[in-house]
Amino acid sequence: MAVVEVDNLRYRYPRQTTLALDGISFTAEAGEFIGIVGPNLSGKSTLCHALIGLVPHFYKGAIGGRVVVAGLDVHATPVAEMSRRVGLVFQNPFTQITGAKLTVYEEVAFGLEYTGVPREEMVPRIEEALRLLGLWELRDRSPFALSGGQMQRLAIASVLAMKPQVLVLDEPTSQLDPSGTREVFEAVAALCRQGITVIMAEHKIELLAEHADRLLVLHQGRLVADGTPRDVLSRAVRGELENEPAPAPPVTEAAAALGWTMPEGGFPVTLDEAVAVGRAVMAGDSGADSR
Amino acid sequence: MSTVIEARNVHFHYTPGVPVLTDVTLSIGPGATAIIGQNGAGKSTFVRLLNGLLKPVSGTILVNGVDTRTQTVASLARTVGLVFQNPSDQLFKSRVIDEVMFGPLNLGFSRDEAEARAREALAQVGLQGVETRNPYDLGLAERKLVTIASVLAMGTSVIILDEPTIAQDHAGVRRLGAIVDELAAAGRTVITITHDMNFVARHFRRVVVFGQGRVLADGDAASVFSRPDILHQTGLEAPQITRLAQALALGETPLTVEQFVDLVRRRLSGSA
Amino acid sequence: MRVSLYVPADTWLHRLDPMTKLLMAAAGVALTFVLARIESGAVLWAIFFTVLGTGRVLRQAGSVFAGVGIIAATFLIVQGLVHPTNATPLIILGPVVFYKEGLLIGLRLALRLYNILSATLVLVLATNPADLTEALVRRGAPARLGYVIMSVLQIIPTMVAQSAAIADAQRSRGMETEGSLWVRVKAFLPLMGPLVTSSLIATEERALALEVRGFGSSARPTFLKPEVRPPHAGLVRIMCVLTLAAGVAGRLLLGW
Ligand SMILES: Nc1ncnc2c1ncn2[C@@H]1O[C@H](COP(=O)(O)OP(=O)(O)OP(=O)(O)O)[C@@H](O)[C@H]1O
Ligand SMILES: Nc1ncnc2c1ncn2[C@@H]1O[C@H](COP(=O)(O)OP(=O)(O)O)[C@@H](O)[C@H]1O
Ligand SMILES: [Mg+2]
Ligand SMILES: [Mg+2]
Numbered sequence: 001m002a003v004v005e006v007d008n009l010r011y012r013y014p015r016q017t018t019l020a021l022d023g024i025s026f027t028a029e030a031g032e033f034i035g036i037v038g039p040n041l042s043g044k045s046t047l048c049h050a051l052i053g054l055v056p057h058f059y060k061g062a063i064g065g066r067v068v069v070a071g072l073d074v075h076a077t078p079v080a081e082m083s084r085r086v087g088l089v090f091q092n093p094f095t096q097i098t099g100a101k102l103t104v105y106e107e108v109a110f111g112l113e114y115t116g117v118p119r120e121e122m123v124p125r126i127e128e129a130l131r132l133l134g135l136w137e138l139r140d141r142s143p144f145a146l147s148g149g150q151m152q153r154l155a156i157a158s159v160l161a162m163k164p165q166v167l168v169l170d171e172p173t174s175q176l177d178p179s180g181t182r183e184v185f186e187a188v189a190a191l192c193r194q195g196i197t198v199i200m201a202e203h204k205i206e207l208l209a210e211h212a213d214r215l216l217v218l219h220q221g222r223l224v225a226d227g228t229p230r231d232v233l234s235r236a237v238r239g240e241l242e243n244e245p246a247p248a249p250p251v252t253e254a255a256a257a258l259g260w261t262m263p264e265g266g267f268p269v270t271l272d273e274a275v276a277v278g279r280a281v282m283a284g285d286s287g288a289d290s291r
Numbered sequence: 292m293s294t295v296i297e298a299r300n301v302h303f304h305y306t307p308g309v310p311v312l313t314d315v316t317l318s319i320g321p322g323a324t325a326i327i328g329q330n331g332a333g334k335s336t337f338v339r340l341l342n343g344l345l346k347p348v349s350g351t352i353l354v355n356g357v358d359t360r361t362q363t364v365a366s367l368a369r370t371v372g373l374v375f376q377n378p379s380d381q382l383f384k385s386r387v388i389d390e391v392m393f394g395p396l397n398l399g400f401s402r403d404e405a406e407a408r409a410r411e412a413l414a415q416v417g418l419q420g421v422e423t424r425n426p427y428d429l430g431l432a433e434r435k436l437v438t439i440a441s442v443l444a445m446g447t448s449v450i451i452l453d454e455p456t457i458a459q460d461h462a463g464v465r466r467l468g469a470i471v472d473e474l475a476a477a478g479r480t481v482i483t484i485t486h487d488m489n490f491v492a493r494h495f496r497r498v499v500v501f502g503q504g505r506v507l508a509d510g511d512a513a514s515v516f517s518r519p520d521i522l523h524q525t526g527l528e529a530p531q532i533t534r535l536a537q538a539l540a541l542g543e544t545p546l547t548v549e550q551f552v553d554l555v556r557r558r559l560s561g562s563a
Numbered sequence: 564m565r566v567s568l569y570v571p572a573d574t575w576l577h578r579l580d581p582m583t584k585l586l587m588a589a590a591g592v593a594l595t596f597v598l599a600r601i602e603s604g605a606v607l608w609a610i611f612f613t614v615l616g617t618g619r620v621l622r623q624a625g626s627v628f629a630g631v632g633i634i635a636a637t638f639l640i641v642q643g644l645v646h647p648t649n650a651t652p653l654i655i656l657g658p659v660v661f662y663k664e665g666l667l668i669g670l671r672l673a674l675r676l677y678n679i680l681s682a683t684l685v686l687v688l689a690t691n692p693a694d695l696t697e698a699l700v701r702r703g704a705p706a707r708l709g710y711v712i713m714s715v716l717q718i719i720p721t722m723v724a725q726s727a728a729i730a731d732a733q734r735s736r737g738m739e740t741e742g743s744l745w746v747r748v749k750a751f752l753p754l755m756g757p758l759v760t761s762s763l764i765a766t767e768e769r770a771l772a773l774e775v776r777g778f779g780s781s782a783r784p785t786f787l788k789p790e791v792r793p794p795h796a797g798l799v800r801i802m803c804v805l806t807l808a809a810g811v812a813g814r815l816l817l818g819w
Contacts, residue, residue, distance in 0.1 A: 039460040040432040052775060080780035088775045091458065092431050094377050095768035098776060100713055101693050102569070109787040114706065116782035119789070145305065148376045148454065149330025158776065174457045177329045177486050179526030203460060206531050247461040250489065250532040250548050257552045271531055275538040282539055282558070344731055363741045364734035373735050383729045383757035397737030427764050445736065
């Protein structure tokens with residue numbers, strides 16, 4: 001059964017003339033990892049906010065269509081209630097700190113306290129989230145005495161600890177170092193295997209290609225592609241998506257330039273796939289056209 | 292190479308007992324220099340020392356030979372322009388155009404000149420038609436571009452960009468890359484902190500790796516990216532295309548897709 | 564950036580539970596209004612001084628007291644000059660005459676101001692705002708009310724942090740903010756507008772951050788830290804009640 005159901009969602013911010021979201025429809029199953037890609041202003045953040053109800057409850061404006069997440073009709077449910085089942089990591093980590101707590105450790109506890117998680121359960125969950133994001137050593141620091149990347153890690157840890165049924169992340173790794181980014185993607189993929197549904201807007205296409213089950217491509221508020229990374233990125237690299245809303249990973253671009261294709265069709269989209277295809281070509285025992 | 296910025300045995304901490312920078316010695320001259328390294332390595336702290344907002348606990352920072360301790364931040368700003376990592380730390384005017392004109396006005400340009408410079412800088416970063424908007428009504432990506440434009444408009448000889456590609460899409464990153472190239476070609480000193488290794492590989496001649504408050508490596512991009520030991524130790528990785536070449540044992544270190552494709556074609560025709 | 568005026572430390576005052584400190588503050592404020600004489604106001608202030616001093620927050624309190632000094636001085640000057648009961652000239656500075664009656668009234672007002680301030684500072688400086696909010700929410704106060712209290716406690720520190728950030732942004736782009744007093748005043752004025760705006764934005768963003776973390780949801784909150792009431796809290800509570808009672812009795816019977 002679909003955990004996220006978005007049906008013909010249309011939304012306009014107050015005092016705007018154009019639609020920020022224009023007829024978006026998709027569903028997501030339990031345990032699915034969906035990547036949202038698209039250029040700036042295409043509506044990624046707006047869509048993320050619509051999944052927890054900040055759009056329209058907080059931003060107001062005009063909305064149409066239906067959004068059901070984790071069994072709750074988002075348009076009829078207050079954000080605070082939604083947040084018990086849906087976690088949102090904002091694009092800007094600096095604005096995500098509650099300011100209500102004095103230490104990193106307590107900051108992570110905040111969401112657990114207000115969603116009523118029993119105390120015995122809180123402690124292990126907080127520790128797990130902090131260790132996962134590499135913040136355990138910093139647990140007694142003030143949340144404001146952190147570097148940008150550390151603050152972003154804290155924002156993610158605070159939401160992961162809440163163990164939401166649906167996890168929405170808006171460019172969560174924009175300020176993380178490469179290994180931090182990889183760890184976040186791996187952690188999120190592990191959550192999917194436990195049945196959590198993940199929706200992540202990201203520009204880091206290489207990592208989405210590796211971990212996401214599906215990619216949604218937005219352009220000017222419209223959903224212009226929805227499919228597996230292989231399918232979407234192969235189309236993107238062939239220039240089949242209008243206005244080039246999505247870049248392809250470097251290995252896919254290289255493969256396309258060299259005509260390296262996967263045996264089952266389409267171009268390699270991850271490093272491992274490209275290595276496999278490349279090794280075969282370089283060894284000279286493949287039918288791939290190397291021009 | 293002439294030296295514009297020089298750090299000599301710089302030590303720094305925010306809280307005594309928790310060192311953030313340890314004995315950093317580095318000189319940087321004109322051209323594009325990237326600073327990379329783990330979260331919390333001390334990169335942003337280092338650049339705040341360069342524009343005088345922070346002063347070393349011990350050691351010295353010289354900008355064009357002058358100790359930053361002897362100058363106010365405002366007077367250093369004539370030489371060093373710094374774009375902060377967090378746009379909210381930098382934006383304080385209620386209209387984009389005023390924000391971008393603020394620096395040039397302080398440098399003594401007339402209103403007309405300042406406005407012309409501001410419009411030019413906004414166009415350079417690809418922001419048009421937002422002049423009268425409030426920066427806080429813009430998305431994070433555009434806000435970041437406003438902060439970059441406000442420093443570009445000042446025309447300082449040293450430009451420091453702290454994670455300029457945050458939240459930028461593909462086209463935005465390309466445009467920023469072009470700006471870096473252009474500034475470097477014009478002989479300006481461009482120092483950029485970033486976690487985007489493709490961006491580093493494409494646009495920076497020199498790469499400095501920070502780790503736990505020290506300089507761990509310093510060299511051209513190809514040499515840094517062919518040191519897996521350093522990269523691993525500091526949580527970094529080479530650009531994806533470089534890693535592909537390494538996995539295929541192609542023997543060279545291509546940094547861009549074009550270089551990789553070219554290399555493969557040479558190898559294939561060589562072996563054919 | 565700090566977003567709290569709270570000064571962490573480990574003193575008897577810090578170890579007290581927030582409700583006891585709330586009681587202390589409330590008793591203090593009540594007493595300020597109960598007590599009429601200048602001497603009794605001074606005694607009360609002396610008590611607060613001891614409390615703040617042994618709680619090791621006197622230095623921070625001192626800067627607040629100094630900041631409010633202007634208001635206190637205004638009380639003295641205005642009342643000393645123009646209060647209707649003024650009759651006995653006390654200080655004569657050329658054409659300016661300060662009268663004893665007015666000065667005493669001004670002094671009483673100033674003491675009252677300082678006493679209320681001290682009572683609040685016991686809460687603000689020596690109580691973790693999160694703990695205070697938590698203690699109230701535990702007792703069934705709506706989370707929203709907790710939020711309002713928290714925001715109020717954060718207004719000043721947020722403004723301080725924001726103004727430091729803005730000043731850094733301004734000097735990084737060539738505006739002189741260092742140097743003589745005049746330079747700093749000149750730099751401070753244009754800061755006021757942005758300060759209000761950015762504080763409002765920060766508050767709004769914070770509201771969002773709280774909301775998505777379940778703040779204000781219908782779930783019954785649980786708490787990370789168990790509530791501890793230290794052994795000396797009972798004694799302090801009794802002292803507060805006794806002092807208040809003594810104050811009321813003294814006022815009624817002896818005209819304190
Ligand atoms: N205001 C502050 N007070 C105390 N410690 C701080 C403060 N700002 C940063 N730090 C600490 O100093 C260290 C270096 O921080 P800095 O911001 O320079 O890191 P960075 O290399 O820029 O990291 P990132 O890639 O995450 O932006 C970190 O351990 C951080 O927690
Ligand atoms: N708070 C807001 N008020 C008005 N318009 C907004 C607001 N936030 C976003 N928009 C507009 O909505 C559209 C989608 O923006 P956004 O969701 O932020 O895109 P993305 O996250 O893909 O960059 C853009 O046209 C943008 O200008
Ligand atoms: Mg966005
Ligand atoms: Mg930084």
